[in-house]
Amino acid sequence: AERRAERTGEHPSVITARNISTFKGQLQKLGLSYDWTRELSTSEPRFYKWTQWIFELLYERGLAYRAEVPVNWCPALNTVLANEEVHDGKYVETGDPVEKRLLTQWMLKITAYADRLAEDLEGLEWPAGTYKAQRDWIGKSIGANVVFQVLGRTEPITVFTTRPDTLFGGTWVVLAPEHPLVDAITTPEQRDAVAGYRAAAGKRSERERVTEAADAPKTGVPTGAFAVNPVNGKHIPIWIADYVLASYGTGAVFACPAGDERDHAFATKFGLPIVEVVRGPDGTDVQAAAYTGDGPHVNSEFLDGLHNEDAKAKVIAWLAERGLGEASVRYKLRDWLFSRQRYWGEPIPMIELADGAMKLVPRDELPVALPQIDEYKPTPDGKPPLARATEWLTTVDRQTGQPARRETNTMPQWAGSCWYYLRFLSPERDDVAWDADEERYWMPVDLYVGGNEHAVLHLLYARFWHKVLYDAGLVSTKEPFQRLVHQGMIHNTSFKDARGKYHGPDEVEHRGGAPIDPAKDNFARVSSVPWYVKGTGDLVEIKLDKMSKSRYNVVNPDDMAAEYGADAMRLYELFMGPLEDGVEWETSGVSGTRRFLDRVWRLLVDPETDTPSGKVSADAPTDNRELERALHAAIKKVTQSVTDLRFNTAIAEMMVFVNEATKASTVPRAWFEMFVKILSPFAPHVAEELWQRLGGTRTIAFEPWPAHDETKLARDTIVIAVQVGGKLRGQIEVAPDAAEADILAAAQADAKVQSFIAGKPVKKAIYVKGRLVNLVV
RNA sequence: GCGAAUGUGGCGGAAUUGGUAGACGCGCUGGUUUCAGGUACCAGUGGGUAACACCGUGCCGGUUCGAGUCCGGCCAUUCGCACCA
Numbered sequence: 001a002e003r004r005a006e007r008t009g010e011h012p013s014v015i016t017a018r019n020i021s022t023f024k025g026q027l028q029k030l031g032l033s034y035d036w037t038r039e040l041s042t043s044e045p046r047f048y049k050w051t052q053w054i055f056e057l058l059y060e061r062g063l064a065y066r067a068e069v070p071v072n073w074c075p076a077l078n079t080v081l082a083n084e085e086v087h088d089g090k091y092v093e094t095g096d097p098v099e100k101r102l103l104t105q106w107m108l109k110i111t112a113y114a115d116r117l118a119e120d121l122e123g124l125e126w127p128a129g130t131y132k133a134q135r136d137w138i139g140k141s142i143g144a145n146v147v148f149q150v151l152g153r154t155e156p157i158t159v160f161t162t163r164p165d166t167l168f169g170g171t172w173v174v175l176a177p178e179h180p181l182v183d184a185i186t187t188p189e190q191r192d193a194v195a196g197y198r199a200a201a202g203k204r205s206e207r208e209r210v211t212e213a214a215d216a217p218k219t220g221v222p223t224g225a226f227a228v229n230p231v232n233g234k235h236i237p238i239w240i241a242d243y244v245l246a247s248y249g250t251g252a253v254f255a256c257p258a259g260d261e262r263d264h265a266f267a268t269k270f271g272l273p274i275v276e277v278v279r280g281p282d283g284t285d286v287q288a289a290a291y292t293g294d295g296p297h298v299n300s301e302f303l304d305g306l307h308n309e310d311a312k313a314k315v316i317a318w319l320a321e322r323g324l325g326e327a328s329v330r331y332k333l334r335d336w337l338f339s340r341q342r343y344w345g346e347p348i349p350m351i352e353l354a355d356g357a358m359k360l361v362p363r364d365e366l367p368v369a370l371p372q373i374d375e376y377k378p379t380p381d382g383k384p385p386l387a388r389a390t391e392w393l394t395t396v397d398r399q400t401g402q403p404a405r406r407e408t409n410t411m412p413q414w415a416g417s418c419w420y421y422l423r424f425l426s427p428e429r430d431d432v433a434w435d436a437d438e439e440r441y442w443m444p445v446d447l448y449v450g451g452n453e454h455a456v457l458h459l460l461y462a463r464f465w466h467k468v469l470y471d472a473g474l475v476s477t478k479e480p481f482q483r484l485v486h487q488g489m490i491h492n493t494s495f496k497d498a499r500g501k502y503h504g505p506d507e508v509e510h511r512g513g514a515p516i517d518p519a520k521d522n523f524a525r526v527s528s529v530p531w532y533v534k535g536t537g538d539l540v541e542i543k544l545d546k547m548s549k550s551r552y553n554v555v556n557p558d559d560m561a562a563e564y565g566a567d568a569m570r571l572y573e574l575f576m577g578p579l580e581d582g583v584e585w586e587t588s589g590v591s592g593t594r595r596f597l598d599r600v601w602r603l604l605v606d607p608e609t610d611t612p613s614g615k616v617s618a619d620a621p622t623d624n625r626e627l628e629r630a631l632h633a634a635i636k637k638v639t640q641s642v643t644d645l646r647f648n649t650a651i652a653e654m655m656v657f658v659n660e661a662t663k664a665s666t667v668p669r670a671w672f673e674m675f676v677k678i679l680s681p682f683a684p685h686v687a688e689e690l691w692q693r694l695g696g697t698r699t700i701a702f703e704p705w706p707a708h709d710e711t712k713l714a715r716d717t718i719v720i721a722v723q724v725g726g727k728l729r730g731q732i733e734v735a736p737d738a739a740e741a742d743i744l745a746a747a748q749a750d751a752k753v754q755s756f757i758a759g760k761p762v763k764k765a766i767y768v769k770g771r772l773v774n775l776v777v
Numbered sequence: 778g779c780g781a782a783u784g785u786g787g788c789g790g791a792a793u794u795g796g797u798a799g800a801c802g803c804g805c806u807g808g809u810u811u812c813a814g815g816u817a818c819c820a821g822u823g824g825g826u827a828a829c830a831c832c833g834u835g836c837c838g839g840u841u842c843g844a845g846u847c848c849g850g851c852c853a854u855u856c857g858c859a860c861c862a
Binding site for chain 2: 128129132133136137139141143159160161162163174218241242243244245247248249252253254255256260261262263330331332452455521522523524525572575576577578581582583584586588589591592593595596598599602648649651652653654655656659662719720721722723725726727728731763764765766768771772774775776
């Protein structure tokens, strides 16, 4: 909204309101049954008053602080971004490049919750991949801090390691190029080399360092200084290398090339000694490759013979006794950078006094509403857009009467979505964020359906806020989202030319052969011939991509609803495959579900005259067992599908019923009514209309849900498959309650089965109740 | 490189969790209705054969009376992660 506002000058609130209206119109056209009395918008002051209120809670609990930190700065957006929003040196949403800058910013102390965020995932019904993505992002490592004395200096180097058991194999120490001790310890002979290396490392952007990382050879230079290995007193060289990150652990590691692949590569390149400390399986040669597995320790004095875990415990105890180290836990997770230099966000409810002290805006002054400004760009001197609101900016501290300035940073987009699910509980209340009784009744969210792109963003941030609210006694559950399901993406054919530009289906053509319409035909058909940019010889690549505007392969739900009806569109979306799977859009599939709905319609209505067809009748005989069976099977399956989220097979069962009903000469009215009820959540418009024509006086949504009758699912006779040696050789029809002995006899008597037994003795006969007989000869 | 998921007709997908592979839909073939096209309806549709046989769930092997399903080993695709000590 804000970027559009920058281009057009239109206020973001106007753009947002228009988008809401469009989306809402589409949702309503599709007949989605939202409770619109609970509609809310995170960008309205009535909502964000409480977002600010939660920020104040975070601040008071010591979880919001200002710090000068290296931040991810996105020049295209003129703002900083959180770690979670940056991947491969680019903003994940737009691909705009991101660089490092040192700025004073608001941070949220999510790291204080790292352990609980990892542990409490246990017991949630979440997809395994998302569960793991969060754990990996939090990145808990259990290890030890170990102190290395530096020869000739008093200040030691502390390293973090997860493998303190391999200390006896530690043959050098590596500092990150940015490590604060580097200057102090570097010897005069090495000064030039070290300075050169640091300069080169500093010049490489974050992006280069990350993308080149994978298989680039290790680089580094010695500082000339030596450290003392605390376990054996050996003097080992101190190097600097950029594979050690200043931002993780202590920015310093000890190297054990025998037990770590990176160290091994480094040792090989620079000819450093490799000492075996863990004995691997026979044939393991640590001079050739690192051995990272478990095994008895060697060359390790008091650790000799111990396996990894025991050795770790023993060496940590040994170090602790001598004040040379201690057990330590580290996380990859960093604190959450919470400021944005944007206009269209919640103002951070803080004021700054003349002496630089920060103070919360008093609760009764919330919300701090966004002021109107006429330009949404940063100020010429680089301050956030809100600095343009000069009047709004100046205020006074109510307590002291001192003049003060408002904070001009705003919160990130995630702030409102961190707690909106709680606001749904009491959207009409202005005196509280949510009602405590409602919270106890409704929470946690039973089922949360959303895209997996939120795996380490929204879902991590919201869990963090929820836990803070839990600690403050404001919510009753530790976790906000009990069951999580990621819906799959819908893909569609796209055309990409050699320069990487995408083309819409009306900008491309194929030559000769039967006509193919990319808007109607499926991918297999479309991709069976070469396509060209219209009127040129430029070949295009035909791909299946997730639908997106920039790829010109979006199917507009409004168009589909106009051509096939909203119900056919809904039904197709649910029928195309399991909810979690990504699937290819196929417009011809919508015509299939439309056909199905037409058939349902014609059971009751003669389309020529628009009057009752007479097929559905209160007097129709109810002895059509197949039809009755199909009805009850459909009721059972549809009912089950609501909890299973297996809508595709539920729709298939309804189709079976309709096929049966189409074949039948009459359909009992009571059966048809039950069918219309189970159809109604899938195709509400058609079902509602049918219900009225059946004489219903109130909306079908209020009718009780039909229950299936298990006895109606039974058949009068059942077909038993007969196998000989595990291969299907015949089928026999028997009564459902026939005795096993009779079934076995009937199976062997079958003429076709006989020919395969061919007079050989039956050694063994297996009977699976109601299913099959297998005769072993 | 590491991790996860997936692999079934021409296509999307079913398969009661070890028991008749291919439900349902799309597409296709033939027929009826129609001047015709479309719609609708009927029949057919994994390969193979005159019909059987036989073959068939990514590949190789194993367990079992019986494997899409379980076990071992490969291959491919997709999606994450990627110097975190």
